[in-house]
Amino acid sequence: MLIISSKEAIQFLREIGRIMNLLRMIRNHPLGSIRAKLIVSFIGFFLLCTMISVGSIWMLYVLEKKIDFLEIANNYMVEIQQVRRYEKNYLLYGTNLGDAVEHLNLARNILTQNQKTIEKILGRNHSATMVQYMTEYNDQIANLGLGKRSQADMALLRNAGSQMVTFAEEFVTKEREAMGRMFRMARHAPVYFIGVLLVMMIFIFITLTRQLVMSLNRFMTYTKRIGEGDFTPILQKKHYSDEFSQLADAFNQMVKELDHRHEILVQSHKLRAIGTLVAGVAHELNNPLNNSMLTASMLKEDFGLLSEEDKMDMIDDMIHETERSQRIVRELLDFARESETHIKPLKVEAIMKDSIRLVANQIKMAKVRMDVDFSEELPPIHGDEQMLKQVFVNLILNAVDALPAKGCIRISIHKKETPGYVTVDINDDGPGIPEHVQARIFEPFFTTKAKGKGVGLGLSVSRGIIRKLGGYITLASEPGKGTTFTVAIPTTDFPSKIMSET
Amino acid sequence: MDMKNIKIMVIDDESIVGKRLKPALEKTGAQVETFEDPESALAHFYENPTDIVVTDIRMDKIDGIEILDRVLAKSGQTKVIIITGYATVEIAREALSKGAFDFIAKPFKPSDLRVIIERAAQDLTP
Numbered sequence: 229m230l231i232i233s234s235k236e237a238i239q240f241l242r243e244i245g246r247i248m249n250l251l252r253m254i255r256n257h258p259l260g261s262i263r264a265k266l267i268v269s270f271i272g273f274f275l276l277c278t279m280i281s282v283g284s285i286w287m288l289y290v291l292e293k294k295i296d297f298l299e300i301a302n303n304y305m306v307e308i309q310q311v312r313r314y315e316k317n318y319l320l321y322g323t324n325l326g327d328a329v330e331h332l333n334l335a336r337n338i339l340t341q342n343q344k345t346i347e348k349i350l351g352r353n354h355s356a357t358m359v360q361y362m363t364e365y366n367d368q369i370a371n372l373g374l375g376k377r378s379q380a381d382m383a384l385l386r387n388a389g390s391q392m393v394t395f396a397e398e399f400v401t402k403e404r405e406a407m408g409r410m411f412r413m414a415r416h417a418p419v420y421f422i423g424v425l426l427v428m429m430i431f432i433f434i435t436l437t438r439q440l441v442m443s444l445n446r447f448m449t450y451t452k453r454i455g456e457g458d459f460t461p462i463l464q465k466k467h468y469s470d471e472f473s474q475l476a477d478a479f480n481q482m483v484k485e486l487d488h489r490h491e492i493l494v495q496s497h498k499l500r501a502i503g504t505l506v507a508g509v510a511h512e513l514n515n516p517l518n519n520s521m522l523t524a525s526m527l528k529e530d531f532g533l534l535s536e537e538d539k540m541d542m543i544d545d546m547i548h549e550t551e552r553s554q555r556i557v558r559e560l561l562d563f564a565r566e567s568e569t570h571i572k573p574l575k576v577e578a579i580m581k582d583s584i585r586l587v588a589n590q591i592k593m594a595k596v597r598m599d600v601d602f603s604e605e606l607p608p609i610h611g612d613e614q615m616l617k618q619v620f621v622n623l624i625l626n627a628v629d630a631l632p633a634k635g636c637i638r639i640s641i642h643k644k645e646t647p648g649y650v651t652v653d654i655n656d657d658g659p660g661i662p663e664h665v666q667a668r669i670f671e672p673f674f675t676t677k678a679k680g681k682g683v684g685l686g687l688s689v690s691r692g693i694i695r696k697l698g699g700y701i702t703l704a705s706e707p708g709k710g711t712t713f714t715v716a717i718p719t720t721d722f723p724s725k726i727m728s729e730t
Numbered sequence: 731m732d733m734k735n736i737k738i739m740v741i742d743d744e745s746i747v748g749k750r751l752k753p754a755l756e757k758t759g760a761q762v763e764t765f766e767d768p769e770s771a772l773a774h775f776y777e778n779p780t781d782i783v784v785t786d787i788r789m790d791k792i793d794g795i796e797i798l799d800r801v802l803a804k805s806g807q808t809k810v811i812i813i814t815g816y817a818t819v820e821i822a823r824e825a826l827s828k829g830a831f832d833f834i835a836k837p838f839k840p841s842d843l844r845v846i847i848e849r850a851a852q853d854l855t856p
Contacts, residue, residue: 511788514815515744518836522750525839530753545746592788 261470262439269432276428280421287414294407300342301403305396307335311365312389318372319382325373332366349402350395358395364388443472450479457692459487490692493672495566497689498618500682502564504625508589509560516549516556523549559586563617571697573608573720574616576650577641583620584639590625595633601640607719609650611697616717619690619701623654623713626686629677630658630711649699649716660707669703733759736851737780740764741771741797742813743789751784754840758847768792772800779805782850784843786813787821787833795824802829809850811843 314328339346339359347355365388371381450462461480527534527542534542563586584598591598627637638655661669661676668674670691675684691701698718705711738760740751748764755762763780765771768789775783783801787794798810812825812833822833831850834843 511815514836518815518838519744519746519750521837522754522840523746525841526750526754529840549746592790595793 262436263471265432265436265439269428272428273425276421276424280417283417284414287410287417291407291410291414294403294410297342297345298400298403298407300338301396301400304335304338305400307331307338308392308396311335312393315369315372315385315389325369329369329373332362332369336362336366346399349406350399354395358392358399361388361391361395365392439470439472443470443475447472447475447479454479454483454486457490457688457695459483459490459696490689493685494615494618494689494693497622497685498564500685501618501621501625502560504590505560505563505586505621508587508593509556511593512589513553513556516552519549520546520553563614563621565614567614569612569615569696571610571612574611574613575606576609576611576616576652576717577602577606579611579613579616580620580639580641580652583617583624586617586621587624587628590628591637594628594631594635596628596631597634597636599636599638601638603640603642606641606643606650607721609717609719611699611717615693615697619693619715620652620654622686622690623715626713627654627656627658627711629682631656632658643719644716648718648721650719652715652717653712654715655710655712657710660709661703661705661711662707666703666705670701733848733851736760736782736854737778738762738782738784738847739771739775739780740784741768741789741794742766742786743768744786747786747813751840751843755844755847758844758851760847760851768797772797775801776804779808781807781854782809782811782831782847784811784813784847786815787825788815795828798825798828798830807854809853811846811850813838 310331311328314324314331317324318328339362343355346358350358365385368381368385368388372385461483462476523542523545527539527546531539559582562582580600580602584600624637624639631637636657638653640653640655642651642653643649644651665676669676670687671684672688673684674688675682677684687701694701694715694717699716702714702716703711704714736759738755740748740755740762741764742748742751743766745766748766752762752764760782763774765774768785768791771785772792783797785794785797794812794814798812801808801810809831810829812822812830813836814821814825814833815836825833831853832846834846
């Protein structure tokens with residue numbers, strides 16, 4: 229017995245612990261959280277239902293009592309009426325007085341047994357008067373039995389009798405009315421309940437949907453934005469925190485991860501670009517090397533025969549050609565060097581000239597022509613030298629790939645009409661890009677090039693870079709007429725917000 | 731064929747190539763003309779065809795393969811030697827299939843080219 233009870237005690241303590249935990253959880257989760265809102269709503273519903281159920285049970289109980297009591301009241305009424313009938317019989321025929329007394333006693337018994345309830349229904353004074361009349365009537369009946377049948381005694385008897393009947397009737401009527409009220413209440417209560425329930429449900433529905441739908445919409449926008457390469461973190465706008473705040477944290481973590489991966493992607497794309505450029509650079513490097521080799525060989529061969537002046541000329545050539553090699557190597561290394569993003573005011577035309585020099589060999593090898601048209605007095609732009617070179621090199625190489633021999637690439641740089649941007653147009657008169665391809669061309673890993681010629685990262689990476697610098701890339705192409713990629717880069721007079729954060 | 735009667739034309743848009751190859755190739759006894767501009771070189775060739783043409787493959791206006799085609803069209807027995815800056819199998823194969831005598835990759839020593847030229851001279855029908 230003792231063991232069982234101690235077990236029960238432990239069980240009970242556990243139960244309390246669980247409830248405390250639940251309460252603590254609700255307290256720790258701010259009310260804004262959807263979970264807390266759901267818990268509170270369900271508790272609210274539960275309490276409401278419990279209230280209504282208890283109320284109904286109580287009402288049924290009271291009704292039951294009332295029905296019972298109405299029966300008692302009816303019995304009392306019947307007894308009183310019997311008494312009066314026997315009284316009349318006695319007065320007319322002189323019989324049945326004993327029956328009247330017996331029924332009067334029965335009525336009195338009912339009255340005394342239910343005194344408290346009657347007092348409650350009729351009021352203390354009223355019921356006291358009722359008892360008083362009954363006592364009086366009883367006395368008169370007793371007098372009657374003793375043979376007192378004077379006119380005054382009769383009047384008293386009749387008065388007490390009729391009062392007793394009135395009281396009994398009132399008693400029954402009041403009880404009926406009370407029961408009627410009870411029934412009406414029982415009929416109306418469910419309607420009120422449904423009303424309250426409806427209001428509560430509408431309120432909860434609106435609050436929850438607003439929170440859910442609005443948050444979901446917000447996150448849809450974020451997803452779209454992230455998909456387009458904008459990796460700025462999500463800022464908490466609400467003053468409370470809920471499940472969506474945790475989601476936002478997760479999103480920010482993901483964005484950080486994505487940004488990191490994007491960096492890697494940019495680097496790997498750059499490596500591919502370097503791979504392409506290296507072929508051209510190697511070719512380009514062979515020219516000064518060959519010049520040095522030929523000059524040095526001839527200097528060695530004819531050393532004794534050459535004049536001082538010729539020797540000097542040859543040595544100067546060799547120095548000059550070595551410097552040329554050095555410049556070629558340095559340009560590639562500048563492009564290839566891995567470095568932190570370093571945003572500063574830059575001259576876009578200088579960067580474009582460097583980029584053109586880097587791809588000069590590809591242009592020569594592909595036998596395409598290149599025209600440049602730079603506006604005078606371009607404002608300085610905000611950007612990272614290496615990143616911009618990567619974008620320009622990529623766009624020019626794409627144009628070269630798109631063109632057949634003798635095709636033409638036109639590069640123009642202008643100040644845009646909308647202030648704050650300089651635009652670089654890279655146009656080719658190649659076959660153009662079909663419309664269904666245009667829509668997907670900036671997607672990562674989308675490529676139109678043959679397998680092994682490209683992995684489809686160039687444009688997506690370029691767009692990522694330009695977005696990060698606060699600019700944008702657009703595309704205009706008509707099949708058969710060529711393609712123009714336009715890169716808009718913010719100038720230093722309108723520093724971009726995104727950029728200053730990077 | 732005696733080297734003294736052999737005429738060589740060198741075409742390369744790098745001026746130093748012509749400047750250094752002229753004395754180097756003249757050591758073989760041949761007569762050497764050098765050109766930086768492929769167009770004027772071709773114009774000259776149409777009037778005075780040479781026995782051997784040494785041309786760079788990659789030049790701005792006309793490339794070496796085109797020169798090869800036009801030289802051979804004009805004078806079938808002329809030996810064309812291609813200089814490539816960036817030796818690739820494809821370019822070499824293309825040049826040889828089109829009738830080039832041989833190719834030499836930059837950077838090279840004058841003596842390497844002289845060996846090829848002497849072979850070409852022996853191949854020339856007198």
